[in-house]
Amino acid sequence: MGELIYLKNVVTLELDREKCIGCSMCLIVCPHAVFGMNNGYAGIENRDACMECGACARNCPTGAVTVHAGVGCATAVINAALGRDGSSYCCMVESQDTSAEKLSMTEGSGRSTCC
Structure with missing residues (x-):
């Protein structure tokens, strides 16, 4: 197997500040603390942590x-490197229950157990 290289600045994640209402849902559901709040609105603080x-x-x-889910998903990349069909292993969250009662989160951590 060839050498694997981490590529920076290839994440497709985008945030439209004009549309943001400051609900912090992105912080709650992001398993990698990519987002932060600044002056009541979300911002991308760690783009390279986005999976x-x-x-x-x-x-x-x-x-x-907006994000092109699965384009750089670590699960898909790893499974593809192992010779599996990477597209079928991507970390899509189509059926994830994100209601407040179901999330396990330490306040202010920006991490959840949803993914």
Whole structure:
């Protein structure tokens, strides 16, 4: 197997500040603390930590967050490197229950157990 190289600045994650209402849903559902709040609105603080799972985009009530889920998903990349069909292992969260009662989160951590 060839050498694996981490590529920076290839994440497709985008945040439209004009659409953001400051609900912090992206912070709650992101398993990698990519987002932070500044002056009541979300911001991308750690773009390279994004695994493009799509949880933020799927849960944003205004569509302020967009990401091409699965493009750089670590699960897909690893499984493809192992000779498996990487597309079938991507970390999509289509059926994830993100209601407040179901999330396990330490306040202010920006991490959840949803993914």
